[in-house]
Amino acid sequence: MIRVAIIGASGYTGAESINIILRHSEAELTYLSALAAECGAVADVFPQFKGRCSLQIEPLDLDKLADSADVALCCLPHKVSMEFVPKLLNAGLKVIDFSADYRLRELEVYEKYYAKHTDAENLRHAAFGLPELFRDRIKGAKLIANPGCYPTGASLAVAPLLKEGLVETGSIIVNSVTGTSGAGNKPSGKFHFPNMNENLFPYGIGNHRHQPEIEQIMSDVAGKEGSGLFQPHVGPYDRGILSTGYCQPAKKTGNEQLMQLYHDFYAGEHFVQIRKDAPAVKDVAGTNYCHIFVTCVKDRTVSFSAIDNIVKGASGQAIQNMNIIFGVQETLGLV
């Protein structure tokens, strides 16, 4: 049994990780930690686990953690994460980090969008945990940078086009709409129910932190620099990101070829499903799947992807990565 600790267990990604591990046949929860103010019995913090999980969420005790776990799912916010990750690694744990702290290869890019980086050392060895694109780098890693939710959905939607050089890399526009769980569990005016309900709006215009992450992935896949435009929106529902990618073709490709390309590119990828029709966020809600559709519209290639931002966009993908680095079946706990 893989012994799993969750650091920062009191948020939505913590809860979803608990939920998945509870059904995982080769992993068990052994240690849960959070800020002191958010500690207590799991069932008190998350009533949905009443009778299902008898653990306590406790203030972090590194020794106890090191003794009790093989891997830490680190669900801390960026900047906080890189304070703890080195300690977790030093304690001999494998770490899957949900924050942005180990995702961006270039320090200056990280520092432009986030803050001063304080753990360049481990950054160098972190593997970007998007298995369908970078599984080889993940396999032997001790530290996984679990991708952002938007970058996961956006990249899977356009990766085959980039890989094959079928589109102008600079031309890509990704328009995304997310559910509200992506905003985390801290109350705010924007996400106060009577304000967010029956609402939909764009945000992060021109400065969303996932923009450089998306660019990095796209460049890696294309094998050359590229620069797209990413615009997020939020809509009145809990879970799911629908990403619509608009690309300028580099060469003419028909619908059947596109379809075939996507089928080939994702052949053997259990969690990516190529649809014959438009994907919908409800079809993937609560699952680790990514549904994709691609087609030509007028002189553009348009692709659509749907994922659950908390599962494939966070906790599910983390556990998919965990399964990979521990050498168990990649789909355990996720079907």
Add this chain to the structure above:
Amino acid sequence: MIRVAIIGASGYTGAESINIILRHSEAELTYLSALAAECGAVADVFPQFKGRCSLQIEPLDLDKLADSADVALCCLPHKVSMEFVPKLLNAGLKVIDFSADYRLRELEVYEKYYAKHTDAENLRHAAFGLPELFRDRIKGAKLIANPGCYPTGASLAVAPLLKEGLVETGSIIVNSVTGTSGAGNKPSGKFHFPNMNENLFPYGIGNHRHQPEIEQIMSDVAGKEGSGLFQPHVGPYDRGILSTGYCQPAKKTGNEQLMQLYHDFYAGEHFVQIRKDAPAVKDVAGTNYCHIFVTCVKDRTVSFSAIDNIVKGASGQAIQNMNIIFGVQETLGLV
């Protein structure tokens, strides 16, 4: 033109009051006030009024207020309200108070559920502003205690039964479900969108502040002491309260008689509509109407009412009261 000031204009009832007055043919907004931190151009505080209202929401200046308005809609929370109401009255304004501070006739009841009462003097002269039940007392009043949202819906649902002595007053159970706008605009964990969405739960079990207000109205209507049970719930939508009243009949009454009784009791009441079928909150959302249905089920009399908690349950009823005390047509701005 009735010159209207709104005190505490930065919340949901303030916004709805602005919305109604903007369409009122014999009233105009002249002064808006709120806590300093919530001041600014109306269109900045409430983007929905951009281009529709050019007023500023300002910190309260009593002299300026007294000069510019004939009536103050006082949308402050309880306890804060009774600090300001005496000043507003002394300044010569008529006051329609949205808080609970002038609703409960008995000081000790108020003080049990709320706080020490500091304005017993004006409490004595306040009229309880539920026009369909107490219009006569409202007409000449200078201070109106605008009713709570639940008490409005609950009382209108059962008043005819109580008035005619058709039900055991102690037997009444009112089960209500409200939309989330009733909770106000201050963010909280319970009403954080990802928590409140797809949710429904009871609250205020055994201690909701509207319980004594409902009892007072019921006693007034029945002409004798009575004591019912009121249980609120909240559901995942913005506006509307559905109240279901279960009563033990004091004498046997058929469905047709019940229907006739309700039609007679509310004859001439524009804002109460007796339905032949079950009311629904969406049918009254955004309006000042109360839809009611009554029937016998087994050995009980069951009645249902639907109102918009922010309109008939707050701002709309306030302006209905304003129309009454200023002697203009009661429905102005509300159709």
Add this chain to the structure above:
Amino acid sequence: MIRVAIIGASGYTGAESINIILRHSEAELTYLSALAAECGAVADVFPQFKGRCSLQIEPLDLDKLADSADVALCCLPHKVSMEFVPKLLNAGLKVIDFSADYRLRELEVYEKYYAKHTDAENLRHAAFGLPELFRDRIKGAKLIANPGCYPTGASLAVAPLLKEGLVETGSIIVNSVTGTSGAGNKPSGKFHFPNMNENLFPYGIGNHRHQPEIEQIMSDVAGKEGSGLFQPHVGPYDRGILSTGYCQPAKKTGNEQLMQLYHDFYAGEHFVQIRKDAPAVKDVAGTNYCHIFVTCVKDRTVSFSAIDNIVKGASGQAIQNMNIIFGVQETLGLV
């Protein structure tokens, strides 16, 4: 492995049953059937199963069914169900029937609320499948009448009170609010999104078909005839029933005694969790759990329960029953 067939697999309870069996370690789906017009690959009928289930939903072939399955989950509507259940039993399968056809012991009651009953023979041997109340009768049964969603939530909320004779059986009022999935997947005006969204209303006033089912359970638990009042409502969300039970106490009982009573009554019942605070439908959504809270309010005993109408109220409870009759761990697939 228990080989499971689902008859009437194309609706919401079919989908949820598929979902649960896919995660069940000792059961496997072997046969899916529906009306011809609703047949096809599972992934085409339900896109959420793309890549997860490769079965076809086929028109019913009894021989094929008999060869391939040990148990049939029969998700057909009432009246249709009793046409097929005898054949399924004759073919040697165990049957868990989701319809009302085998729930009501008295033919005349069934026929008053539904239709002419055509399988009195099997009705006599059917066990009512509410394990927490009637597990003994379920164990050896070949035919399980899986309970209605409302009766499940309503009965669990008040059963300890009835069993102990603490409340007047005739006094019970159950006010319930369900999510919309209870209405099934057939489009209608009432449940058209722009009509149902932001709405909440009562229905089935005085004539809901779950009324006699609730009465039968309550009488069985109390050990004497009783007759309560049940009033359903529907709210704008997918899953969950919140039932609020109002009872007249037969003897005075304090809050602590009530709490202890409920803990004792449900001791060892994994799927019933006694809360210290109000339950919420979101806490049980997607799970087979029932959360309950009980308290005294004024001179009444008020109890609250929350279940997922599609899981504990249908498919989850069916599989809980399946686990019982096949002698495997009762919680398999449901945690």
Add this chain to the structure above:
Amino acid sequence: MIRVAIIGASGYTGAESINIILRHSEAELTYLSALAAECGAVADVFPQFKGRCSLQIEPLDLDKLADSADVALCCLPHKVSMEFVPKLLNAGLKVIDFSADYRLRELEVYEKYYAKHTDAENLRHAAFGLPELFRDRIKGAKLIANPGCYPTGASLAVAPLLKEGLVETGSIIVNSVTGTSGAGNKPSGKFHFPNMNENLFPYGIGNHRHQPEIEQIMSDVAGKEGSGLFQPHVGPYDRGILSTGYCQPAKKTGNEQLMQLYHDFYAGEHFVQIRKDAPAVKDVAGTNYCHIFVTCVKDRTVSFSAIDNIVKGASGQAIQNMNIIFGVQETLGLV
């Protein structure tokens, strides 16, 4: 008083038109008509009008209509509309047509996306009713083709850029998300509440009927042929379209210049409000306003607009057009 008839009054745009006219100080409803199966008292068809409107919705009687009204709001579906519009015009009424039948100038374009056109004569004289762009053509018109909801929001978002030649006309991509009321009131599987709730998906991929309408408006505004890409999505809420327009600049323009351009272009337009921040659909829900924001992101110009699809996208704009052709204040009934 302008005497207003509504043809096809039983749908959502009919209801919204009734709602607006009831508050219009210089117009009154005199005649309502629908298919026989959808006739009856307004309050029975739309419970929200109980006590507010005592008219009957009747099967169409042209003579009666001609006698009682000055203008017909024709809320019929495309193809049906052009059967009735000639008769309405011949009867001497002015007509504001909500369908697509008189929107597309070129017969062959209409016939490609819709059906055989049977009223080319009147098509020639129809004015496209988007006042902020084409008010001059509207003023003297007897037949107004009321624009589609998407074309209204999309065009207002990018019109200033096109007019000034600031963007490559062929480069425009408009990504829109609409609320569900745009789908009309006929129940369907896609819009069945348990399917649509918590969902969001693209549709009309590559073949939406508003594509040629958007192209026509853009070409008219730009003064030259252009061809953009339009992709609609639908989200889980009632009202509102958020359109995000991505354009390739033809010349470099700074944010301040863009802002100034939009302010100048829409100077004096009451119903278009230029925001300093991102618009949100809830800010315009229930109103005739269009909120717009424009900015540079990387090497693109990105503009956002929000409208209520039923008001500014249908009934409100129709009444704005009515006010124009009858020479009353353009905002009557709409503030």
